[in-house]
């Protein structure tokens with residue numbers, strides 16, 4: 001059989017960027033999807049992908065041959081008619097309007113950009129945490145008068161790693177009251193060409209524009225639930241998150257130092273917390289989608305782990321690594337976590353969300 005009869009045609013918007021490239025790499029040989037169209041800015045439109053991305057391609061695998069020769073399109077709906085699914089890695093300066101146009105044209109849109117994340121009828125889904133939030137899609141469709149189209153967003157990449165651990169703790173021990181997180185974020189988080197080498201080599205920059213606000217607001221939406229008629233989301237009342245974000249000279253992988261306080265007393269012990277993190281499972285696993293990691297959380301027992309260079313590919317980049325779980329003399333527990341910012345933190349989550357949407361017959 002041909003691709004078209006076996007697999008679902010997908011388009012990638014922002015295909016030349018850091019996230020777009022990761023989509024192309026992860027979709028090579030994907031069992032459900034094949035790349036049928038690519039979009040980027042007017043600077044790239046009209047060129048073969050291999051020419052448009054010749055300088056910016058930074059993946060450790062080559063551009064797949066069937067993608068290299070595709071002509072990059074401008075991000076207009078009529079250029080993607082053959083696609084059912086749109087993965088967006090668009091710059092947030094343009095993502096809002098372009099993604100809305102694709103939604104209204106009945107595409108299933110999976111976005112990495114911040115623009116629609118806090119929209120009250122858009123699910124903000126980390127696939128190993130809250131895929132149940134896809135239940136709002138029938139309501140979203142009815143609001144927009146759509147039959148097949150919908151829009152799902154991923155979280156900010158630092159939020160993504162954090163909420164996996166927080167969800168495991170919330171499921172096991174009830175509501176969390178306070179979370180303090182300090183991030184050490186890789187330069188690939190800033191896209192390409194990103195942070196100038198003179199700013200980051202041998203240095204740490206204690207500021208990432210807008211990042212702390214996103215961590216502080218997105219966690220509550222993700223850790224909340226859909227309301228009883230699946231027309232909105234309710235956030236956990238108790239949760240307060242405070243974030244401090246830093247850019248560090250690491251290529252891929254966001255590390256986070258996390259302190260957590262539980263709402264209920266007495267707080268669980270370090271052993272109970274460790275066991276809960278190790279045994280955490282997600283709906284993505286239960287649905288058996290191809291990208292779901294066997295264990296969403298890998299607990300490292302060595303005193304000096306996780307580390308980006310050694311642990312970044314846990315679960316093929318779709319799990320998080322947690323270590324240094326210990327008592328905290330201000331809150332209840334503290335630990336370090338690591339997640340892949342362009343896999344689980346971006347393209348990998350979008351792809352797993354789309355796999356889940358297929359499993360739930362939304363596509």
Ligand SMILES: NC(=O)C1=CN([C@@H]2O[C@H](COP(=O)(O)OP(=O)(O)OC[C@H]3O[C@@H](n4cnc5c(N)ncnc54)[C@H](OP(=O)(O)O)[C@@H]3O)[C@@H](O)[C@H]2O)C=CC1
Pocket residue numbers: 013014015016017018019020039040041042043044045075088089090091092094095112113114155156157188189190191192193341342345346
């Ligand atoms: N990098 C990461 O770790 C994460 C990124 N994100 C989000 O994902 C999105 C992409 O990020 P990233 O890949 O890092 O960014 P990049 O800057 O590397 O890529 C941006 C992409 O957007 C395209 N683009 C820019 N302007 C336009 C335009 N006017 N019309 C159409 N396309 C345009 C670019 O095309 P061209 O090459 O032609 O200029 C490029 O393909 C952003 O919204 C970002 O916030 C989310 C989570 C993690």
Ligand SMILES: N[C@@H](CC(=O)OP(=O)(O)O)C(=O)O
Pocket residue numbers: 092112113114155156157158185186188189190208211214341
């Ligand atoms: N701001 C993140 C990446 C990103 O683009 O996030 P967002 O999609 O929330 O703007 C980083 O710099 O590491």
